Amino acid sequence: MARVRVEATSTQITVEGKTYDTDEWMNAPSSILSSIPRRLHLQPDHPITITRKLIESRFPAPTYQKHNTLFPIVSVAQNFDSLGFPTDHVGRSRNDTYYINKSTVLRTHTSAHQADTFRANTSEGFLISADVYRRDAIDRSHYPIFHQMEGARTWSRSAVPEGTTLARQVWDDLKTIPKHDLVVEDPNPSFHPDRNPLQSDRHSPEEAEAVATHLKRSLEDVVVTIFSAARAAAAAAARGGFSAPTSEPLKVRWVEAYFPFTSPSWELEVFWQNDWLEVLGCGVVQQRLLDSAGVPDRVGWAFGIGLERIAMLLFEIPDIRLFWSRDPRFLDQFRERVDGKITRFKEFSKYPPAPRDVAFWLPKSTAAASTPDSRNEPHSAPNPAGGLAPESASNAPASSTTTNSPSASVSSTSAPPPSTASSSTAATTHPPFHENDLTELVRATAGDLAESVTLIDAFAHPKTGRQSRCYRIVYRSLERTLTSEEVAGLHERIGRELVARWGVELR
Numbered sequence: 002m003a004r005v006r007v008e009a010t011s012t013q014i015t016v017e018g019k020t021y022d023t024d025e026w027m028n029a030p031s032s033i034l035s036s037i038p039r040r041l042h043l044q045p046d047h048p049i050t051i052t053r054k055l056i057e058s059r060f061p062a063p064t065y066q067k068h069n070t071l072f073p074i075v076s077v078a079q080n081f082d083s084l085g086f087p088t089d090h091v092g093r094s095r096n097d098t099y100y101i102n103k104s105t106v107l108r109t110h111t112s113a114h115q116a117d118t119f120r121a122n123t124s125e126g127f128l129i130s131a132d133v134y135r136r137d138a139i140d141r142s143h144y145p146i147f148h149q150m151e152g153a154r155t156w157s158r159s160a161v162p163e164g165t166t167l168a169r170q171v172w173d174d175l176k177t178i179p180k181h182d183l184v185v186e187d188p189n190p191s192f193h194p195d196r197n198p199l200q201s202d203r204h205s206p207e208e209a210e211a212v213a214t215h216l217k218r219s220l221e222d223v224v225v226t227i228f229s230a231a232r233a234a235a236a237a238a239a240r241g242g243f244s245a246p247t248s249e250p251l252k253v254r255w256v257e258a259y260f261p262f263t264s265p266s267w268e269l270e271v272f273w274q275n276d277w278l279e280v281l282g283c284g285v286v287q288q289r290l291l292d293s294a295g296v297p298d299r300v301g302w303a304f305g306i307g308l309e310r311i312a313m314l315l316f317e318i319p320d321i322r323l324f325w326s327r328d329p330r331f332l333d334q335f336r337e338r339v340d341g342k343i344t345r346f347k348e349f350s351k352y353p354p355a356p357r358d359v360a361f362w363l364p365k366s367t368a369a370a371s372t373p374d375s376r377n378e379p380h381s382a383p384n385p386a387g388g389l390a391p392e393s394a395s396n397a398p399a400s401s402t403t404t405n406s407p408s409a410s411v412s413s414t415s416a417p418p419p420s421t422a423s424s425s426t427a428a429t430t431h432p433p434f435h436e437n438d439l440t441e442l443v444r445a446t447a448g449d450l451a452e453s454v455t456l457i458d459a460f461a462h463p464k465t466g467r468q469s470r471c472y473r474i475v476y477r478s479l480e481r482t483l484t485s486e487e488v489a490g491l492h493e494r495i496g497r498e499l500v501a502r503w504g505v506e507l508r
C-alpha cells in the first residue's frame with residue numbers, strides 16, 4: 002500500500018505531514034486519503050504521465066509555466082468560492098464532494114488553483130496537472146480519483162506597448178500557433194447576449210474575439226496532436242491485423258457552454274469512432290476572478306481537460322481501474338518516447354465478471370431523498386473535464402458522516418449531519434440513502450474488484466408507497482479469477498451494511 006500515514010485522533014487527520022481538524026462534514030474514507038501519494042500523473046512511463054506530457058508539449062515555456070505538485074487538500078474558498086460557484090451549487094454537496102471539515106475539501110477540479118496561480122503572477126500562462134476527487138458512480142470510466150489539466154493564458158493591459166492594442170497583440174501571438182488542417186465546425190458567434198455573453202463592462206468585442214480565437218486555436222492544436230497520435234497508433238495496430246485504420250479527416254466542433262468562472266464559454270467535441278466526444282471545457286476568464294486575484298489589468302482564457310478520458314482513447318485502455326494497477330503486465334507496456342509515438346494497450350487476459358443483484362425496500366422516511374438523481378453521468382459527459390455539471394439536477398440531501406465509513410485509522414464522528422441534511426429525517430435513526438453512499442460502500446468493501454454498480458429497477462409499492470431499489474454490482478478482478486465464495490462474502494457484507502447504516506430491508 003501507499004506509504005502515506007493517515008493518522009487520526011478523534012478529531013484530526015494527518016496526510017503527508019499536514020494535519021487537519023475534522024468535524025461532522027468529514028466524509029473522506031481512508032482508502033481515498035491513502036491514495037493521495039500515488040500521483041499517477043508523475044509516475045515515469047505511466048499512461049497518464051505520457052498523456053500529460055503530450056499536451057504539455059503544445060504549451061512551451063517560458064510562456065506557460067507548469068505546476069504539477071500542488072497539494073490536493075484545499076479550502077472550500079479555493080475550490081468553489083473563488084470561482085463564483087453559487088452557495089447552493091450541487092457540486093458542493095457532501096454526496097458529490099469529499100470534505101475533511103466544513104471549510105476543507107479534496108479538490109474536485111484543478112480550477113481550484115486558478116485564483117492562486119493568477120495571484121502569484123509569475124508567468125503569462127500556466128498548466129496545472131493534478132489528481133482530483135469526486136464521489137461518483139462506479140463503472141469502466143469512473144473512479145473517485147482522476148486527473149485533470151488546467152491551462153490558462155492572460156495578457157496584461159498595462160504591458161501593451163504604445164501604438165498597439167491588446168486585441169492586436171493577441172492576434173500577433175496567435176501567429177506562433179502551428180497551422181492545422183482540422184475540419185472545425187464553429188457555427189455560433191464568439192459571444193451572444195443571452196446564451197454566451199461578452200463581459201461587456203470589461204472587454205471590447207474585439208478583445209473577446211481575439212482572446213477566444215487564441216484559445217480555440219491553441220486547443221485545436223492540442224486535439225490535432227492527441228488524435229493524430231491516437232490514429233497513428235490505431236493504424237500501426239491495424240497493420241498488425243487488429244483493426245482498420247481510418248482515412249477520414251479529423252473533425253471537431255465548438256459548442257456553447259456555461260461555467261461560473263468564464264464568459265463566454267465553450268466545450269470542444271471531437272468526432273471519434275462515429276460519435277461526438279466531449280474533450281474539454283474552456284472560456285474567457287471572468288474578470289471578477291482576476292480582480293480578486295489582484296491582477297485586474299489581465300485579460301485571458303482558461304481551459305480544463307480530463308486526462309483519463311484522453312489516455313483511454315490514446316492507448317485504448319478499456320477500464321479506468323487499470324490506471325491504478327501495479328501489475329507489471331500493465332505498467333511495462335508503456336514508455337515515454339521522444340517522438341511522441343503511442344503504442345496501444347494489449348489486454349493481458351480477461352477474467353470473468355461476477356454480477357450480483359441487491360434488492361431492498363427503503364425505509365419510508367428516506368424514500369424521497371433516495372430518488373436516483375441524474376448526476377451520475379460520466380465524469381466527462383456532459384461536462385468534458387470530468388466536470389461539475391453547471392446545470393445538473395438538484396441532489397438529495399447530504400447524508401450523515403457515518404455513511405462513509407472512514408475505516409481503520411481515520412476516525413468517524415458520531416456528530417449529526419450538517420444542516421444541509423433533510424430535517425424531515427430527523428425523527429429516524431438512519432440517514433437518508435443516496436446512490437453515492439452505495440457506491441462508496443461498494444468501493445470500501447470490494448475496492449478495485451468492483452467494476453460497476455447500476456440501478457436496474459426502481460418502483461413504489463402500489464399500496465404502501467414504499468420505494469424499492471435493485472442494483473446490479475459487477476465484481477471482476479483485472480488480474481485474476483474471483484472465486485464464488487469470495488464474491489458471496491463481499492456481497493453479503495454489502496447487504497448487511499446497507500441494513501445497518503440506512504435501515505433498508507433486503508428483499
Ligand code: DAH
Pocket residue numbers: 109110111112151152260262263282283284303304305306384385386387388389390
Ligand atoms: N473545472 C471544470 C470541470 O471540472 C473544467 C473547466 C471548464 C476548466 C472551463 C476551465 C474552464 O478552466 O475554463 O468541469
